[in-house]
Amino acid sequence: MQKTLPADSVGLVTPQTLHFDQPLELDCGRQLSNYDLVYETYGELNAERSNAVLICHALSGDHHAAGYHSPEDRKPGWWETAVGPGKPIDTNRFFVVCSNNLGGCNGSTGPASINPATGRPYGADFPIVTVHDWVRSQARLADALGIERWAAVVGGSLGGMQALQWAVDYPDRLAHAVVIAAAPKLSAQNIAFNEVARQAILSDRDFHDGRYLEHGTAPHRGLALARMLGHITYLSDDAMRAKFGRDLRQTNGKPTFSFDVDFEVESYLRYQGRRFVEHFDANTYLLMTKALDYFDPAAPYSHDLSAALARTEASFLVVSFTSDWRFSPARSREIVRALLDVDKNVTYSEVEASQGHDAFLMNIPAYFDVFSAYMGRVARGVGA
Amino acid sequence: MQKTLPADSVGLVTPQTLHFDQPLELDCGRQLSNYDLVYETYGELNAERSNAVLICHALSGDHHAAGYHSPEDRKPGWWETAVGPGKPIDTNRFFVVCSNNLGGCNGSTGPASINPATGRPYGADFPIVTVHDWVRSQARLADALGIERWAAVVGGSLGGMQALQWAVDYPDRLAHAVVIAAAPKLSAQNIAFNEVARQAILSDRDFHDGRYLEHGTAPHRGLALARMLGHITYLSDDAMRAKFGRDLRQTNGKPTFSFDVDFEVESYLRYQGRRFVEHFDANTYLLMTKALDYFDPAAPYSHDLSAALARTEASFLVVSFTSDWRFSPARSREIVRALLDVDKNVTYSEVEASQGHDAFLMNIPAYFDVFSAYMGRVARGVGA
Numbered sequence: 001m002q003k004t005l006p007a008d009s010v011g012l013v014t015p016q017t018l019h020f021d022q023p024l025e026l027d028c029g030r031q032l033s034n035y036d037l038v039y040e041t042y043g044e045l046n047a048e049r050s051n052a053v054l055i056c057h058a059l060s061g062d063h064h065a066a067g068y069h070s071p072e073d074r075k076p077g078w079w080e081t082a083v084g085p086g087k088p089i090d091t092n093r094f095f096v097v098c099s100n101n102l103g104g105c106n107g108s109t110g111p112a113s114i115n116p117a118t119g120r121p122y123g124a125d126f127p128i129v130t131v132h133d134w135v136r137s138q139a140r141l142a143d144a145l146g147i148e149r150w151a152a153v154v155g156g157s158l159g160g161m162q163a164l165q166w167a168v169d170y171p172d173r174l175a176h177a178v179v180i181a182a183a184p185k186l187s188a189q190n191i192a193f194n195e196v197a198r199q200a201i202l203s204d205r206d207f208h209d210g211r212y213l214e215h216g217t218a219p220h221r222g223l224a225l226a227r228m229l230g231h232i233t234y235l236s237d238d239a240m241r242a243k244f245g246r247d248l249r250q251t252n253g254k255p256t257f258s259f260d261v262d263f264e265v266e267s268y269l270r271y272q273g274r275r276f277v278e279h280f281d282a283n284t285y286l287l288m289t290k291a292l293d294y295f296d297p298a299a300p301y302s303h304d305l306s307a308a309l310a311r312t313e314a315s316f317l318v319v320s321f322t323s324d325w326r327f328s329p330a331r332s333r334e335i336v337r338a339l340l341d342v343d344k345n346v347t348y349s350e351v352e353a354s355q356g357h358d359a360f361l362m363n364i365p366a367y368f369d370v371f372s373a374y375m376g377r378v379a380r381g382v383g384a
Numbered sequence: 385m386q387k388t389l390p391a392d393s394v395g396l397v398t399p400q401t402l403h404f405d406q407p408l409e410l411d412c413g414r415q416l417s418n419y420d421l422v423y424e425t426y427g428e429l430n431a432e433r434s435n436a437v438l439i440c441h442a443l444s445g446d447h448h449a450a451g452y453h454s455p456e457d458r459k460p461g462w463w464e465t466a467v468g469p470g471k472p473i474d475t476n477r478f479f480v481v482c483s484n485n486l487g488g489c490n491g492s493t494g495p496a497s498i499n500p501a502t503g504r505p506y507g508a509d510f511p512i513v514t515v516h517d518w519v520r521s522q523a524r525l526a527d528a529l530g531i532e533r534w535a536a537v538v539g540g541s542l543g544g545m546q547a548l549q550w551a552v553d554y555p556d557r558l559a560h561a562v563v564i565a566a567a568p569k570l571s572a573q574n575i576a577f578n579e580v581a582r583q584a585i586l587s588d589r590d591f592h593d594g595r596y597l598e599h600g601t602a603p604h605r606g607l608a609l610a611r612m613l614g615h616i617t618y619l620s621d622d623a624m625r626a627k628f629g630r631d632l633r634q635t636n637g638k639p640t641f642s643f644d645v646d647f648e649v650e651s652y653l654r655y656q657g658r659r660f661v662e663h664f665d666a667n668t669y670l671l672m673t674k675a676l677d678y679f680d681p682a683a684p685y686s687h688d689l690s691a692a693l694a695r696t697e698a699s700f701l702v703v704s705f706t707s708d709w710r711f712s713p714a715r716s717r718e719i720v721r722a723l724l725d726v727d728k729n730v731t732y733s734e735v736e737a738s739q740g741h742d743a744f745l746m747n748i749p750a751y752f753d754v755f756s757a758y759m760g761r762v763a764r765g766v767g768a
Contacts, residue, residue, distance in 0.1 A: 028641035128641045188624035188649040192616045195650045196609060198643055199657075203605040205589040221587040225580060229613070232576045240572035246680070255678055257412035257512045259582055259670060262677065265572040266579045273583075286643060293646065294639055296630070325709075 005068055008084050009076060010042040010091050013067035015107060018144050024102075024137060027294075030127040033116065037141050038107030039063045039099035042083060043091035045147075051384040052147045053089055054138060054174075055079065055098040056155035056162035059230070059288045060280060062106035065098040066091075081363045088371040089154065093384040097145065102137045103129045103287040111283030112213060124210025128287060131158075131295045135165045139173065151382045152176035152375070153314075156360035157327065158288070161295050164335065167312040168297045176378050177312075178371075180319040181360040183331035184305050184338070185296040190326065193233055194289040197226035201282045210283055223282045224273030231272050236323035236356030240265060305338040315345035317374045319367065321359040322352050347374060389452055393460060394426040394468050394475050397451035399491060402528050408486075408521060411678075414511040417500065421525050422491030423447045423483035426467060427475035429531075435768040436531045437473055438522060438558075439463065439482040440539035440546035443614070443672045444664060446490035449482040450475075465747045472755040477768040478535065486521045487513045487671040495667030496597060508594025512671060515542075515679045519549045523557065535766045536560035536759070537698075540744035541711065542672070545679050548719065551696040552681045560762050561696075562755075564703040565744040567715035568689050568722070569680040574710070577617055578673035581610035585666045594667055607666045608657030615656050620707035620740030624649060689722035699729035701758045703751065705743040706736050731758060 005011050017038045023031045040063050045052060055065050057078070066083035068076050083089045089096055100108040103126060111126040118125075142150065153166040153174045160182030167177040183190070201207060204222030208215045235243070244265040248255065261267045301307035316339055320332035329350045339346040349370040353359040359367065389395050401422045407415045424447050429436060439449050441462070450467035452460050467473045473480055484492040487510060495510040502509075526534065537550040537558045544566030551561040567574070585591060588606030592599045619627070628649040632639065645651045685691035700723055704716035713734045723730040733754040737743040743751065 185630065187621055188628040188630065188647070189616060189619075189621045191630070191647050192612075192624065192649050192653055195647075195653055196612045196616070199612065199654075200584060200609055202643060203609070204587075225584055225587070225609070228576075228580045228583065232573060232580070235573075237571055237573045240576065244572040246569065246572065246575070259586060259674070263572070263575050263579075265576050269576055269579055270583070290643070 005071065008086055009080065010067040010084050012071070013040050013042065013064075013069065013077075015040050015063060015069075017107060018141060020140060022140075024133070024140075026127050026133050027130040028127050032102070032109065032127065035102060035109035035137075036107070036113075037099050037102070037109075037137060039097055039141065040065065040067070040077075042066055042096040043094050045095035046384060048383070049146055049148065050382040051094050051151050051379070052145070053094045053096050053378075054142070054150050054153045054166075055083070055089070055096060056134075056138070056153065056159035057098065057101065058155070058157035058159045059285075059292070060276070061159070062104060063098050063100040063108075064106070065096070079361065081361060082368070082371065088368055088375050090375065090379065093379040094151065097141070097147075099138060099141055101129075101134050103284060103291075105281035105284040110281065111210070111287065112281050121213045123213060123283060126283060126287065128290050130291055131161050131165045132169065134162055134291070135169050138162075138166075139170055142173070148173065150174040151384070152178055152378045154178040154180075155182075156180040157182060157357065158292055161292075165295075165297050167314045167316070168308050171311050171313040174314050175381060176317065177314045178317045178319075178374065179332075179335060181321060181324055181327050181332075181357055182335070183327040184298060184334050186293055191293050193229060194293055197229055198286055198289055200225035200229070201286060207282070212282070218277070219282045220277040223277045223280065223285060226285055227276040228269040228273045231269055233326045234356055234358045236325060236354060238323060238354050239356050239358075242354065244268060305334065306341040309338050309344060310342040312344060316347065317371075318346060318348045319360070319370065320350050321355070321357070321367075322350065323354050324357045324359060326357040389455065392468050392470055393464065394451040396455070397424050397426065397448075397453065397461075399424050399447060399453075401491060402525060404524060406524075408517070408524075410511050410517050411514040412511050416486070416493065416511070419486060419493035419521075420491070420497075421483050421486070421493075421521060423481055423525065424449065424451070424461075426450055426480040427478050429479035430768060432767070433530055433532065434766040435478050435535050435763070436529070437478045437480045437762075438526070438534050438537045438550075439467070439473070439480060440518075440522070440537065440543035441482065441485065442539070442541040442543045443669075443676070444660070445543070446488060447482050447484040447492075448490070449480070463745065465745060466752070466755065472752055472759050473538065474759065474763065477763040481525070481529065481531075483522060483525055485513075485518050487668060487675075489665035489668040494665065495594070495671065496665050505597045507597060507667060510667060510671065512674050514675055515545050515549045516553065518546055518675070519553050522546075522550075523554055526557070532557065534558040535768070536562055536762045538562040538564075539566075540564035541566060541741065542676055545676075549679075549681050551698045551700070552692050555695050555697040558698050559765060560701065561698045562701045562703075562758065563716075563719060565705060565708055565711050565716075565741055566719070567711040568682060568718050570677055575677050577613060578677055581613050582670055582673055584609035584613070585670060591666070596666070602661070603666045604661040607661045607664065607669060610669055611660040612653040612657045615653055617710045618740060618742045620709060620738060622707060622738050623740050623742075626738065628652060689718065690725040693722050693728060694726040696728060700731065701755075702730060702732045703744070703754065704734050705739070705741070705751075706734065707738050708741045708743060710741040
């Protein structure tokens with residue numbers, strides 16, 4: 001019996017792949033002679049080609065933002081809450097594009113792809129890509145799809161950073177930038193967490209200097225540790241308390257007096273770690289954290305964020321969440337202040353939410369009301 | 385040429401060891417048939433034996449709280465700031481005792497000690513000890529030293545938890561409890577960080593189920609990861625920003641585009657990790673984190689902290705630091721509120737400090753003024 005997909009879902013979707021033959025020069029000084037980008041689209045591009053919205057994904061995301069790949073899929077795309085008919089990013093009005101970032105592990109060229117120069121997987125030889133590089137590759141994708149100007153570029157976390165970089169790098173190619181739960185650059189503490197995650201992977205016995213695929217293995221222990229650590233930073237202390245408290249896993253309420261699982265939160269983290277390594281590549285994780293660390297759109301403008309944003313032409317929606325301690329509201333306010341300094345249009349919403357950084361993925365009324373209203377304005381602006 | 389030690393230091397000190405032959409029953413249901421405790425003392429016990437202060441150490445501390453083991457020592461004991469002539473814990477007035485916790489790795493019986501039952505190091509066979517067990521072992525040490533009642537039991541972080549447990553377990557054996565930068569029990573987030581640290585050690589290729597000493601090795605990579613992660617939680621975001629910012633390690637100001645050290649904070653963490661593994665035992669680290677997770681003095685009192693504290697007879701000084709996000713002021717206020725609920729004497733100081741959890745080790749005037757004043761009261765109470 002075929003499962004009925006929810007009416008407010010984009011339903012069944014099929015990833016598509018574009019091959020790019022023109023070499024891409026990267027910030028690191030190296031180039032990719034050719035590469036693939038995998039992407040999905042939802043909704044219809046209008047005749048004026050003006051209603052396209054680009055969604056940029058975060059660290060562990062991919063091109064599968066919404067819908068289902070098969071009726072049997074247990075889970076929809078990662079931003080199913082926000083993308084679909086009648087949702088904030090309304091597929092009745094917008095033509096939505098989401099691509100897997102270069103260096104990713106879900107179809108776009110990345111460390112697990114075959115390096116044409118050697119015939120072996122890139123592994124650790126895959127160049128370190130930056131947010132700036134991603135935006136450039138996404139602009140080429142826009143060219144290929146015949147989209148001169150996005151109605152909006154939208155993202156949360158690392159995705160929001162890409163939206164911000166888009167506004168700086170291609171001022172005339174987007175009407176709106178929606179920057180959710182992001183920061184203008186990482187703090188020392190953010191970098192520190194990333195560094196511990198990287199060291200966990202790099203020191204795994206199965207890492208083999210990044211050539212683990214050729215050894216028929218993968219650094220699952222290190223990647224699981226990185227993911228566990230990540231999850232702590234995605235949740236607020238309060239959210240963890242509400243979700244797990246100090247509940248003991250054992251039904252008899254007694255501790256194990258061992259290093260087995262005692263508390264629910266340990267069980268949750270181990271499960272998240274185990275599940276993640278089944279579908280995510282460790283080299284990609286390394287690259288993504290490095291792109292985060294290096295992200296600093298103000299750097300080429302004498303480290304003056306206002307100067308960087310002075311060139312932007314987009315209108316901005318900036319959203320933060322009160323309990324997000326990974327990228328706190330104070331970091332979003334840095335962006336807002338810099339935009340105001342140079343007289344840009346910006347709507348800012350600081351959402352009261354207990355869920356921490358993960359809130360950006362959730363349907364929280366105070367958040368989705370603003371998000372929907374703003375995207376309604378975007379739609380009206382392009383007659384969609 | 386002999387180095388002159390600072391005049392406000394206790395100077396040269398020599399650790400002492402006491403052997404205990406009477407078996408110690410542990411919370412886990414097992415027992416230690418005999419064990420050693422290593423400890424140091426500073427100052428003179430008065431004729432009434434009333435001026436003794438017990439210092440309890442935190443996760444990575446030991447019995448060497450103050451002074452120098454040799455004139456060549458580059459560093460004094462871990463709480464040199466607070467312990468010495470004229471300092472908050474004034475060795476002109478107090479007889480100060482500090483012992484290495486059972487399960488430790490600096491002289492007291494622990495996982496690296498020889499198990500008399502097997503003739504081999506305990507390793508993973510060392511029983512998981514609790515804060516309650518430590519307090520019991522410290523009470524026996526007090527008996528051996530002829531100290532019936534401590535003028536004060538003092539500690540920061542996990543040390544503060546021991547002071548709290550002392551007040552609950554031996555109400556008539558301490559006049560004052562000084563509980564600094566502690567919490568009445570760990571939050572889910574605290575436990576989560578400990579669990580990631582443990583998994584880093586447990587999944588290290590050199591862990592060998594805890595029997596690494598017999599393999600002539602040690603899980604240095606995992607222990608270094610645990611320590612790096614710990615350091616992030618000891619510092620505030622602001623302290624990290626002030627200390628490292630986003631400064632690049634390389635003098636030319638260019639990123640490496642590799643997984644080598646780019647930022648100062650990465651260099652700092654790697655250094656802390658490397659240094660720690662030279663002198664700390666991974667099995668001890670595992671035990672310490674578990675003692676933290678299990679700490680919950682209210683549990684035997686129907687999880688009612690006020691009920692647990694109702695039995696205490698000590699007066700309390702509770703201190704927290706505004707930027708401490710490991711054990712935030714809110715956690716200290718839980719202790720204060722519970723003490724007030726049952727009409728106990730408590731002085732509470734919430735110190736404005738940017739240094740995070742590590743502040744408890746530092747000479748911060750607003751903190752040391754209160755600490756000194758309170759200890760002055762303790763001294764006067766015992767005629768010291």
